[in-house]
Amino acid sequence: MxxxxxxxxxxxxxxxxxxxxxxxxxxxxxxxxxxxxxxxxxxxxxxxxxxxxxxxxxxxxxxxxxxxxxxxxxxxxxxxxxxxxxxxxxxxxxxxxxxxxxxxxxxxENSSIISVIPGVFGLMHYRFGPPVSIPFVSRSFFPTSVYDKIEKNISMDLHTLLLLDLKDGKTMPVQEAVRILEELERRRKGRILEPERDICVAIAVSQPGQRLVFGTMGSIKKSGVEGNPAALVLPSTLNDSEETFLNEFAERL
Missing domain, CATH: 3.40.1010.10 (Tetrapyrrole methylase, N-terminal domain)
Incomplete structure (x- = not known):
């Protein structure tokens, strides 16, 4: 068995x-x-x-x-x-x-980051699109399909959970993930991952030292926020309840 x-x-x-x-x-x-x-x-x-x-x-x-x-x-x-x-x-x-x-x-069964992330930020589960994984990239490997998946969720006004790749027992650094998103925006010449777009950062969810922050991509980059394990959320348009909850449950940077 x-x-x-x-x-x-x-x-x-x-x-x-x-x-x-x-x-x-x-x-x-x-x-x-x-x-x-x-x-x-x-x-x-x-x-x-x-x-x-x-x-x-x-x-x-x-x-x-x-x-x-x-x-x-x-x-x-x-x-x-x-x-x-x-x-x-x-x-x-x-x-x-x-x-x-x-x-x-x-x-x-048990809880997972996929099931817990919406609630910790006060976002509605039913308003999330498919999760998107951000892999480590290199000169020879830079999949722009990540951008396509994010764009599709945004087009349907759905939040996007971004799962960060793993290496040496740790998730990808938050700042590296932000740089990859910026580079995706540059390569695709789009307007969905601009510095003014809000992004949420969850660190050590359900563990001692849990930290929930949000702000624009520009402010998250400027803050240098880091932690492990980490996951990101790109929120779509927030309804009134979500906006209230997010501002109460997470720290704005």
Whole structure:
């Protein structure tokens, strides 16, 4: 059996009692480090709480799938995922392939950055378009499709959650993400990511040290605000409630 367990955003503090009991009953427990970031001590805290070894599952292990699926045929296996396990295509693909291989799969849901971000800023969930990922770029890799996705959301008056790429256990620096947005605007010669456009920055959501700020892209750049893990929101037109909530729940820079 394969148990895919969401840890939520608070590390051991957001694990349900049922999930913890399942972890204790499994023959192998894998901690996934590929798709998202947990609070720094989560793996050590879990190891101490369970009194057992946790196996680290990186990108190659998760994407190859074969080893974990084969192991799940005859033993009880846990895969621990920060956030919600069904928010990422990676885990749904693993779920599907395991089921096709005749392996029983159980899912234990939890909160994720996608489900929490709208509420922390006081924005309405139903007014968000599809999330957009901002990847690390280089001279040879600079996908402008990011701009197209943002533009489509804006054209429908929908807010856009910007998920920042991961490297070395951290999200992309906020200021680097802002520079990429500026460069996208320059390359596409558009008028949707100008310095006057408002942008929201969420740092360490649901964790000690959480910080929520918003302002124009120009003011966010000037402030030098940083933190990890981070995510951004490009708000569309705010309704009266959203405007009130955002001004109360977040710090304007």
């Amino acid at each position: 394969l148990n895919i367990i969401g840890l939520g955003l608070r590390g051991t503090k957001s694990i349900t009692l049922e999930s913890f009991e399942v972890m204790k009953s499994c023959d192998s427990v894998y901690f996934e480090t590929y798709t998202s970031i947990s609070p720094g001590s989560t793996m050590a805290d879990l190891r101490n709480a369970l009194g057992r070894k946790l196996l680290e599952a990186g990108r190659d292990f998760i994407e190859s799938e074969k080893d974990i699926i084969d192991e799940s045929r005859d033993t009880k296996v846990c895969l621990l995922v920060t956030g919600d396990p069904l928010s990422a295509t990676t885990h749904n693909q693993l779920r599907l392939d395991a089921m096709k291989a005749g392996v029983e799969v159980r899912i234990f």
